[in-house]
């Protein structure tokens with residue numbers, strides 16, 4: 281296929297649910313010409329407490345679905361799937377596959393002054409040590425406080441973004457980071473950017489909050505540019521198509537909040 285034909289194809293992205301739309305929002309801002317095909321695997325949410333084998337299987341199926349729709353690149357817009365499955369997907373895919381972990385680590389290392397870094401994510405992401413290992417590779421002396429927060433993604437999916445219960449639970453999860461005097465906290469789950477205001481309130485203004493969305497979008501832009509796959513000078517902005525494996529009742533409202541714009545038709549699909 282010629283480069284021009286390839287560059288006209290959409291970029292694919294997937295997550296277990298609505299969280300990956302934070303990454304899509306950043307992609308839309310950075311690459312407004314691109315069509316984006318998003319897959320939210322609601323039927324099998326949450327990913328965060330499942331075994332690596334299961335996450336690899338789900339991720340392979342999500343990749344196959346997106347490749348079946350002729351995407352030119354895939355963003356794994358889920359930290360848990362990036363932690364367990366990225367290297368497998370990169371080996372097997374016919375297109376470039378970009379995860380959210382390396383871009384998040386890069387941003388955290390650039391932000392931290394005291395090398396005391398907090399990471400909050402799902403059980404799977406924290407137990408995989410993907411973030412910890414990547415940070416230590418560049419900064420062996422870094423003091424890392426990693427906290428698994430299994431309750432948070434569900435609270436976000438419930439839209440309990442400023443609910444007192446969410447505040448109490450987040451406070452509990454962030455306590456070890458405060459005690460460790462971290463100056464940077466990686467929000468290592470694509471659901472968490474919506475909890476930023478609450479985290480900011482609990483941690484104070486001096487702690488830098490890093491979320492993977494912006495950095496993953498930058499990594500994608502670099503990759504498309506270097507492969508000559510970037511879509512240029514379209515008359516109108518690209519389209520965002522949202523596919524889900526199940527449709528929760530609050531989805532549209534929450535998706536619009538995550539995406540920061542109105543969403544059109546939502547397609548219900550099967551991936552396995």
Ligand code: DGL
Nearest residue numbers: 296326327328359360470
């Ligand atoms: N959004 C997923 C992540 O970034 C987690 C949500 C879930 O547990 O499914 O890890």
